Amino acid sequence: MSTDVLFLGLLVGCVNYLFRYLPLRLRAGHHRPSHRGPVGVLLDTIGIASICALLVVSTAPEVMTDARRLLPTLIGFAVLGISFWKTRSIIFPVLLSALAYGLAWKYFAVL
Structure with a gap:
């Protein structure tokens, strides 16, 4: 493995961690306001x-090489969006969309 790739992966990982950690740390002493501003909405949708x-980046090469993966990927993406819209949580929608993708892939592989 090239050292450039390793360095880039470490850099992106650190920035991603700080991007998620710092807003929580900076707001640690503040109470949650009743009216969220645009920054609050932005942080909630991150x-x-x-x-x-991640879904698009990780599935684009797979879909381009194997067209059978397109429909299960779209089903997983739709389940992710709809379940996030309903629950406003990220944990359950990710697990549900992975399950939907797996079931769709298995179902369409049989056909």
């Missing part, structure tokens, strides 16, 4: 945005 970005 979770789903990062999961969607």
